[in-house]
Amino acid sequence: MARGEVHESEAAPRVSSAGQGSLVRLRPIQVDARPSNARLGTCTREFQLFTLFCHHRALVHPAPVKSRKAQAHLRATGEHPLIAEGAVMEQSAVISLELPQNVIALVPMRNIVLFPHVLTAVTVGRARSIAAVEHALQAKGPLGIVLQKDAGVDEPGVEALFNMGTVVSIVRHITSADGLRHAVCQGLERFCIEELVEGYPFLAARVRRIGEPVEVSTEAEALAVQLRERTIEILSLLPGVPAELAHALQATRAPSHLADIAASLLDTEVAEKQMLLETVSTEERLRKVLQILSRRIEVLRLSQEIGERTKEHLEDRERKFLLREQLKTIQKELGETEGDDQEIAELDEAIAKAGMPQEVETQARKELQRLKRMPSASSEYSMLHTYLEWMTELPWRLPDDPPIDLNAARKILEADHFGLERVKQRILEFLAVQKLKPQGRAPILCFVGPPGVGKTSLGQSIARALQRPFVRVSLGGVHDEAEMRGHRRTYIGAMPGTIVQSLRKAGARNCVMMLDEVDKMSASLHGDPSAALLEVLDPEQNATFRDNYLGAPFDLSRVVFIATANVIDNVPPPVRDRMEIIDLPGYTREEKLQIGLRYLVARQREANGLNEEQYEITVEALNSIIANYTREAGVRQFEREIGRVMRHAAMRIADGIADGEQPKVRVEAKDLDAILGPAKFEHEIGLRASLPGVATGLAWTPVGGDILFIEVTRVSGRGQLILTGQLGGVMKESAQAALTLVKASAGDLRIPAAMFDGIDVHVHVPAGAIPKDGPSAGVAMFVALASLFTDRPVHHDVAMTGEISLRGLVLPVGGIKEKVLAAQRAGLRVVLLPARNEKDLREVPEATRSTLQFVFLETVDDAIQASLGQRGAGRPESEFKLV
Ligand SMILES: Nc1ncnc2c1ncn2[C@@H]1O[C@H](COP(=O)(O)OP(=O)(O)OP(=O)(O)O)[C@@H](O)[C@H]1O
Numbered sequence: 001m002a003r004g005e006v007h008e009s010e011a012a013p014r015v016s017s018a019g020q021g022s023l024v025r026l027r028p029i030q031v032d033a034r035p036s037n038a039r040l041g042t043c044t045r046e047f048q049l050f051t052l053f054c055h056h057r058a059l060v061h062p063a064p065v066k067s068r069k070a071q072a073h074l075r076a077t078g079e080h081p082l083i084a085e086g087a088v089m090e091q092s093a094v095i096s097l098e099l100p101q102n103v104i105a106l107v108p109m110r111n112i113v114l115f116p117h118v119l120t121a122v123t124v125g126r127a128r129s130i131a132a133v134e135h136a137l138q139a140k141g142p143l144g145i146v147l148q149k150d151a152g153v154d155e156p157g158v159e160a161l162f163n164m165g166t167v168v169s170i171v172r173h174i175t176s177a178d179g180l181r182h183a184v185c186q187g188l189e190r191f192c193i194e195e196l197v198e199g200y201p202f203l204a205a206r207v208r209r210i211g212e213p214v215e216v217s218t219e220a221e222a223l224a225v226q227l228r229e230r231t232i233e234i235l236s237l238l239p240g241v242p243a244e245l246a247h248a249l250q251a252t253r254a255p256s257h258l259a260d261i262a263a264s265l266l267d268t269e270v271a272e273k274q275m276l277l278e279t280v281s282t283e284e285r286l287r288k289v290l291q292i293l294s295r296r297i298e299v300l301r302l303s304q305e306i307g308e309r310t311k312e313h314l315e316d317r318e319r320k321f322l323l324r325e326q327l328k329t330i331q332k333e334l335g336e337t338e339g340d341d342q343e344i345a346e347l348d349e350a351i352a353k354a355g356m357p358q359e360v361e362t363q364a365r366k367e368l369q370r371l372k373r374m375p376s377a378s379s380e381y382s383m384l385h386t387y388l389e390w391m392t393e394l395p396w397r398l399p400d401d402p403p404i405d406l407n408a409a410r411k412i413l414e415a416d417h418f419g420l421e422r423v424k425q426r427i428l429e430f431l432a433v434q435k436l437k438p439q440g441r442a443p444i445l446c447f448v449g450p451p452g453v454g455k456t457s458l459g460q461s462i463a464r465a466l467q468r469p470f471v472r473v474s475l476g477g478v479h480d481e482a483e484m485r486g487h488r489r490t491y492i493g494a495m496p497g498t499i500v501q502s503l504r505k506a507g508a509r510n511c512v513m514m515l516d517e518v519d520k521m522s523a524s525l526h527g528d529p530s531a532a533l534l535e536v537l538d539p540e541q542n543a544t545f546r547d548n549y550l551g552a553p554f555d556l557s558r559v560v561f562i563a564t565a566n567v568i569d570n571v572p573p574p575v576r577d578r579m580e581i582i583d584l585p586g587y588t589r590e591e592k593l594q595i596g597l598r599y600l601v602a603r604q605r606e607a608n609g610l611n612e613e614q615y616e617i618t619v620e621a622l623n624s625i626i627a628n629y630t631r632e633a634g635v636r637q638f639e640r641e642i643g644r645v646m647r648h649a650a651m652r653i654a655d656g657i658a659d660g661e662q663p664k665v666r667v668e669a670k671d672l673d674a675i676l677g678p679a680k681f682e683h684e685i686g687l688r689a690s691l692p693g694v695a696t697g698l699a700w701t702p703v704g705g706d707i708l709f710i711e712v713t714r715v716s717g718r719g720q721l722i723l724t725g726q727l728g729g730v731m732k733e734s735a736q737a738a739l740t741l742v743k744a745s746a747g748d749l750r751i752p753a754a755m756f757d758g759i760d761v762h763v764h765v766p767a768g769a770i771p772k773d774g775p776s777a778g779v780a781m782f783v784a785l786a787s788l789f790t791d792r793p794v795h796h797d798v799a800m801t802g803e804i805s806l807r808g809l810v811l812p813v814g815g816i817k818e819k820v821l822a823a824q825r826a827g828l829r830v831v832l833l834p835a836r837n838e839k840d841l842r843e844v845p846e847a848t849r850s851t852l853q854f855v856f857l858e859t860v861d862d863a864i865q866a867s868l869g870q871r872g873a874g875r876p877e878s879e880f881k882l883v
């Protein structure tokens with residue numbers, strides 16, 4: 001808004017004309033011309049008040065101080081600078097000139113446009129302008145105010161002036177101490193310069209006055225209504241605008257006046273104002289002013305809004321700051337502040353020490369900054385704090401790999417495990433490669449075998465041999481990708497995935513990580529964990545493994561991964577593809593005995609707080625435990641049974657110590673019955689196998705080999721084959737084939753054909769709750785059926801495996817090693833195998849082979865020969881070809 005119209009209108013260059021002034025006393029009078037006698041302050045102050053009163057649409061009425069007393073008072077108080085400087089204003093004699101018709105004195109303005117109907121204060125400083133003002137005052141005539149085109153020109157000619165200006169009458173004026181004339185001018189009407197008239201001490205020009213329109217159009221009226229509203233609106237948006245201004249606007253009726261007043265109030269460029277002045281048409285002027293005004297309103301509104309928002313924001317911040325300060329005070333009172341500061345400082349230090357990659361550290365520091373600004377009582381604080389703890393506690397730094405000593409490693413492997421020569425050899429090879437090429441990609445070994453054969457403990461030995469921390473990640477039952485990879489931090493209770501958790505536990509980025517039970521993972525609705533496992537195991541990807549919780553990549557490429565599984569078939573093929581499978585099929589009796597003697601007894605003795613002097617268990621007793629109390633591929637059950645025996649002994653010894661003696665307990669095979677109860681396994685074989693119609697088969701199961709009884713019987717019926725014992729499709733078919741084959745070879749077996757009439761044949765495989773399938777029970781079924789129909793019992797110490805064809809051929813099967821070990825475990829002595837499986841016997845340890853007799857079958861006839869005894873009774877010894 002036009003508030004500063006008084007400023008510097010003509011201030012420069014200054015003309016020193018001190019001495020020309022009049023001692024005035026200023027009296028404010030209102031527009032309505034009600035005089036007030038309030039005396040106003042000093043000149044400067046008066047000058048300000050000029051402005052103020054202009055805005056108030058009020059007039060300042062300077063009145064000469066006439067009384068000597070008053071003059072003396074003013075001089076004494078020094079209130080009036082004019083007086084203080086001893087200046088006395090005199091009327092100049094120079095300018096009592098008559099001007100021709102239509103010629104007026106001109107005052108060029110550097111940066112101000114005056115409008116008709118508007119009261120404006122101007123300051124005049126140039127000599128010619130002062131002369132013009134003086135002349136106007138003298139002649140009590142009008143003065144022309146016109147804008148210079150270029151504010152920098154000091155002595156403007158006609159070409160340097162705009163053509164249109166405003167005729168004014170000087171209402172009041174004063175001269176300040178520096179000689180400038182301050183005049184309050186009342187705008188009267190527009191004029192056009194026709195020509196400059198020379199010969200005067202001031203600029204003078206012949207002008208054409210442009211009067212006000214007499215008629216007022218409806219459009220002008222309408223526009224005026226609009227303009228009035230908008231002007232009042234804009235005044236309301238400005239701070240500190242006196243109410244009188246709005247009243248004055250309300251009171252202005254003529255649209256042309258209103259347009260001029262509004263234009264003068266506008267806070268725009270002088271050029272724009274001049275343009276408005278030159279717009280003679282009322283309607284057009286109204287429109288233009290309206291337009292400018294509307295734009296200003298928008299700007300003002302916006303700036304006000306911004307201002308308010310900023311204020312709100314600031315207020316909110318102030319409030320929070322205040323609350324935080326209060327909180328700090330409270331916490332100080334409670335003695336809690338130190339903790340927080342200390343916590344933050346600790347985290348800060350931990351981040352510095354963690355050895356994170358640059359980008360991760362930047363991220364952590366950003367989060368720490370966030371944490372600092374949070375109130376420590378908030379839940380978000382504790383979440384972020386936990387996150388930063390995780391970040392700082394992870395082993396980002398890569399420790400130096402301790403040198404690998406192959407000899408020491410060999411010793412460690414020997415010390416921890418008995419047997420397993422092939423596996424140990426492979427592990428040593430693995431270590432040798434690691435030693436030669438530490439940065440190379442280590443193959444991922446996967447130990448596959450039944451429970452309790454030492455898969456997990458081998459992994460621990462590898463870690464010992466490498467001198468690196470060992471950590472076990474149990475993947476059994478993991479069915480959610482998030483368990484592997486963690487949840488995003490936005491989840492409540494989010495945690496890193498099991499891989500990252502294990503790394504923190506291990507505390508080293510080059511640890512040995514055992515991925516236990518990879519075959520027990522399963523996909524679910526929540527995603528497939530094996531997808532994450534793939535990323536972990538793939539050397540192409542695992543250098544930037546992403547855990548959702550951390551939200552930062554972690555380098556897993558230096559971790560030595562070892563996987564374990566019971567059944568390799570259950571491992572997803574892509575995962576299997578990335579690993580090197582190492583089989584651990586299970587132990588023979590002799591191996592178990594050695595493991596027992598060398599490791600398990602000592603371990604259990606220690607676990608139960610006994611020493612060698614106090615306790616002894618004989619080899620026979622151990623053998624008996626293996627044979628009669630366990631049937632397993634591994635040694636877990638064996639170890640447990642040893643443990644039971646030990647606990648029993650420990651009790652006796654503890655009792656003895658109480659009685660004051662030092663007893664030594666020696667456990668022999670015969671004591672086992674009393675300690676462990678009756679033998680669990682042996683009897684079954686003898687009992688079942690001594691009747692015609694029962695044969696012992698060998699089966700392969702995920703937990704090692706096992707023996708399997710095939711029972712057949714006949715009942716009167718209509719020639720049906722009844723199958724029970726949860727047999728799978730393949731097994732049912734082999735039963736059918738076996739029966740057909742028996743019927744077909746009835747002649748050779750000397751079975752009367754009539755024997756098959758009027759009967760149903762029932763085949764049952766006990767342990768009926770366990771599903772069974774596969775073709776390898778074919779031979780056993782055939783032998784069981786032949787035994788039934790020929791009434792010749794199967795030798796009780798013979799076990800067999802093999803698939804049959806309808807032509808009577810015996811076909812090869814899998815799992816020979818496990819099956820042979822199972823036969824040995826079960827106390828069988830003769831094993832019938834398909835001839836084409838003979839080569840597989842090489843995998844069976846020599847110790848086991850030497851305790852068993854093998855018969856290799858080309859056809860089912862060989863099986864009959866080797867397994868069936870005399871008609872009507874079992875023979876004590878088998879008589880067949882021994883290998
Ligand atoms: N050859 C061995 N020599 C000495 N101890 C052995 C041997 N094999 C297994 N053990 C011992 O048997 C116990 C069981 O072994 P471990 O836990 O490694 O079995 P696992 O193969 O991982 O079985 P699971 O598949 O059930 O996890 C361990 O205490 C281990 O030390």
Ligand SMILES: [Mg+2]
Nearest residue numbers: 455456516564
């Ligand atoms: Mg294990």
